Amino acid sequence: MPVDDLHAIVARRLSGSTLRYTTSRRAIIDVLSRAERPLTLPQILGSDVSLAQSSAYRNLAELIGAGVVHRIVTSDEHAHFELAEDLTEHHHHLICTSCGTVTDFTVSVRLERELDVALAGEAAQRGFTAEHHRLDLLGRCASCLSA
Amino acid sequence: MPVDDLHAIVARRLSGSTLRYTTSRRAIIDVLSRAERPLTLPQILGSDVSLAQSSAYRNLAELIGAGVVHRIVTSDEHAHFELAEDLTEHHHHLICTSCGTVTDFTVSVRLERELDVALAGEAAQRGFTAEHHRLDLLGRCASCLSA
DNA sequence: CTCAGTGCAAAGGATTTGCATGCCG
DNA sequence: CGGCATGCAAATCCTTTGCACTGAG
Numbered sequence A, B: 001m002p003v004d005d006l007h008a009i010v011a012r013r014l015s016g017s018t019l020r021y022t023t024s025r026r027a028i029i030d031v032l033s034r035a036e037r038p039l040t041l042p043q044i045l046g047s048d049v050s051l052a053q054s055s056a057y058r059n060l061a062e063l064i065g066a067g068v069v070h071r072i073v074t075s076d077e078h079a080h081f082e083l084a085e086d087l088t089e090h091h092h093h094l095i096c097t098s099c100g101t102v103t104d105f106t107v108s109v110r111l112e113r114e115l116d117v118a119l120a121g122e123a124a125q126r127g128f129t130a131e132h133h134r135l136d137l138l139g140r141c142a143s144c145l146s147a
Numbered sequence C: 001c002t003c004a005g006t007g008c009a010a011a012g013g014a015t016t017t018g019c020a021t022g023c024c025g
Numbered sequence D: 001c002g003g004c005a006t007g008c009a010a011a012t013c014c015t016t017t018g019c020a021c022t023g024a025g
Helices: A003-015 A023-034 A041-046 A053-065 A110-127 A142-146 B003-015 B024-033 B043-047 B053-065 B111-126 B144-145
Strands: A069-072 A080-083 A090-097 A103-106 A129-140 B069-072 B080-083 B090-096 B103-104 B129-140
Touching: A003 A023, A003 A053, A023 A041, A023 A053, A023 A069, A023 A080, A041 A053, A053 A069, A053 A080, A080 B024, A110 A129, A110 B129, A142 B129, B003 B024, B003 B053, B024 B053, B024 B069, B024 B080, B043 B053, B053 B069, B111 B129
Parallel strands: A090 A129, B090 B129
Antiparallel strands: A069 A080, A090 A103, A129 B129, B069 B080, B090 B103
16 A cells, blocks of 8 residues: 555544644554564664654554554563554464564465354354454564574 | 373473472462463462462463463463463464453364464465464453443 | 643553572472 | 472563643644
């Protein structure tokens, strides 16, 4: 998606509330869209965005509330942030248990569909209302293996 | 698996190191094996096990190191603990985004196998060494819906 | 002018660690 | 007896919150 379109969409979703699309928020969205992987807060702040840590957390919280950013918790360390799936595409994560890096990957539409069916069945059976699923692969990434 | 067998296996794995299979550790294993879902530390301590919080965390860390307990991080709140998969069976989790409760479920062997193949392919392609996968379904559980 | 946004510092909350003591092998 | 286990309290670390100030509309 072109960056301009992205900003337009984000701006629209923010305007629903009384939220402004400030330079800082725009910078966060830019960094996340440029990154090819979910970033931690330190990474976001290192990357270009100059902002107090607390403001960054606050902005991310607003952006999450507006449905444009998603927060991923993989361990006890920093959470990772990425653009919401409807601004990118449905995907999954490879998580390195050694360095914590998160990388994206996708599976075939067919498998994805089979998963949905199976999960919907399980959910229905327990009166559980599914919002979304999460499929992660845990292991050691190439750079940690060579290290 | 009969509880006695379970304890025997745990004892064997602990004896590898210089770890003792104390009453407290045995109690933790008992609680986890009786529970039909992963438990948080407060739940473990409430459930029967009388132990200082720090000792409970320490024991869980030892048990995890010995490969008999697994730790699940779902959000920022308490982590959940369950017996290692090779002491139970491969399964997945339904996670309630409202109350945080975690419930187990399984999918068909066929689907599980397809997943493994697809994931192995993705991993290989990136020089990633997979340890295991994780498939979670997020949503609201029956009791949170009725509440 | 008003109110959202920001920075700084302090507070929170789960988990870990230091240290002295207790107890199993 | 020696060393692992345990309890208590203090320390960590990520994240959140309080508060006063700044700036955009």
